[in-house]
Amino acid sequence: MSLTLVSFNICPYVLRVVAALNHLKIPYEIKYIDLENKPDWFVKASPLEKVPILFVGETVLFESLVILDYVNTLAPQSLLPNDNLQKALNRARAEFSGEIIGTFWSVFSAKTEESFKNSIADLKWYFEKLEGWLQQSKFIFSNELTLADFAYAPIFTLFDALKPLLKFNLYEGFPRLQEYSQSILSLPGVQSSKVENYDQLIQERIKKGDPFFLTQ
């Protein structure tokens, strides 16, 4: 069945799916749309008017983690544990990454010192959780790469894109997290999930919002 992924070029949720598809070497087509100017067919097909959506033949799947799970069923070797409880725990851990992606935007779009400091504090709180988990295992869930790791991938591509604009190390105090970010970024599937000029596009998008952190 043909797979067509509908995407927006810098969307982190899309990146999760592209990275997994690339890693699993599953063939697909990709269609980019402009979120500021959504085509009619997209609005009709996507119940929440968000990307990514995946056309499987004519059936439309939505929600990035749902799509990830489905893509995993197409793989010769599952990236999920077999045991029901472990599978559920992996899914829960994958969901957690969504909070961090949201907080990322808060940090780097905060316009005042106060909102920046509050968002950074939230981010550090999440980082502490991740650091704790990563002290127990090589990857975010276990010593093997699992589906949850792909849920986290966009966090690291986003931070990596912004590094040239930062005067501080975001991972300071979180050594395991820093190591983990490197191992995820070095996965070929993740590298190839970034569009051309990804870093530049992210920087431009962030700069457009006139954020506080750039005044530092």
Add this chain to the structure above:
Amino acid sequence: MQKLKHTLVTFKLCPFCMRVLALMCYKNIKFEIKFIEMYCKPEWFVKISPLSRVPILMIGDDIVLFESDAIMEYIDEISPPQIMPSDPIQKALDRGKFEYASEIMKNMSIFVFSQDEEKFFKHKELLKTNFEQVEKWLDDKKYMNGEQISLVDFCFIPIFVNLSVFKPIIQQCELTKNFTRFNKYGENLLQLPCSKAGRVPDYELLVVEGVKKVNSYLYRSNPCFFKSLQQNNNLLQGK
């Protein structure tokens, strides 16, 4: 088979907890329930819940499962027959609807608790769009996937529980007018014993307290309704 002890930690008003509670009742799972206060979370809870959110399912001595969707799928898998489809595409379609139902709950929450008139009316319109989508999905079926209930239907139970609490207001706003399939679906869901089990006895009173506390736009614009809701519930509770 269920061998380990299961403890569900919840807030009484939480719709995501209600989904799980209704499912566990439907599936006859043996479990304990622990209610905690939203604005006064105990330390033991903050320590074990990664997002400090409910619901969490404590399994055995040291496993904590969080995220209502993950909990629901786990419960379904340990208690055959499973009511989640096994076909990967159908499963993915249903999971997308879990998320859609969550989006509806978020919109309803703002509709009920927002102090802002503009936000209230904006979310009222969003809800109408949401209900229209559900109407389309239902087609002519009793439940989302046909005559039999499936896992996704449990995600919609809290929506209808809340709509029923505010029935006169919903009617006045014409929020569900002309959505015959949607309304019938709601009736079918609310008639299930597990729906009733998923809703705590003092649910309505807690909702009234909640809207009163924040002085939401919905509360301010319907004083008589909320006064009588409170009085009726106090009577029922012998207060």
